[in-house]
Amino acid sequence: MAEKKAQPLDPDAELMLRVGAGDEAAFIELFKRHAPALVGFADRFFHNRAIAEELVQEIFIKLYRARRSYRRRSKFTTWLYTIATRTCLNELRRGVHRHDRKSLDEALFADTRQAAAAADRALEGHELATRVDGVLAGLPEKQRVAFILVRFGGRSYPEASQILGVTPAALKSLVFRSTDALRRELYEE
């Protein structure tokens, strides 16, 4: 008789199952592991670190409330980024936030106060970020979210397709169209 294939271990999923069993320290560990990246991810929607931090806390509170119903049907990060994407989109659709680039300035200038060369890089980065945001703002929502998930969220194509609820072929097309739109902005003027 063929042996049953062992399911690959997902350390984060194991932690979340422990949270469901009452292990509060495991939940804090999950926050420490994923909150920084999620702040960067959420910030791409709003360009305001304070809003991104508020949303990340809200996302983890949702995880906490759902801790007993977590069943590890998918990779933990797929579940996490699905909730994160929906939360960010819901907040975006409320339309009350102004994009003010505060977080980008903080990130770019945190290490560049003393070096003029670094300041030039920061300025170039600021200009590039502005152009990237301009292109993304003009894209259909799914293309924009696919781009953010893959480029800034670090999600693989299979995972991003699950998060967005589209086929892998559709996800590939979304990423291509959004990236090519940016290419045209940067190299076809």
Place this chain on the structure above:
Amino acid sequence: MSFESCEKIRREIVAYIDDQLDPDLRAEVEVHLAGCQACRLRLDELEKTVARVDDLPLAIPAPDLLQRFEERLEHERKGIIGEFLIWLLRPRMLLGASLAACLLVVLFLVVRPGGAPVSDASELAIAGHMDLFSDYEAIENLDVLEDLEFIESIDVDT
């Protein structure tokens, strides 16, 4: 190289850059690129585009984010205890509790320890209608019930 084959290959170039193509398609793209200067130029532009975006810094969380979150989590825990009590006082729960109380009263009256069985019909009638004394209206109007419905509506199993 035909226009159609170039268009087909160019749609795969970003996935090729991201190493997200299956081996057969990857090989097909590489064969095409080896013989098509126009597509190699497109590859170059897209690689630079991806590299420049990947170099953009992401927002760095404030140093006190963890502390703020732990405070918020503590508040959430205290809130959950209150919500559990509210859940316990829902009308359905009250009805269930009332019926259970009725049963206990009836059992106590019928099988009173050390005493004669109850024969007073009026006592039994009162015990059988204890639910009529429950006040549902005050519970139904509590705003916190909306929060419970919201919590229950979160679809988190994907």
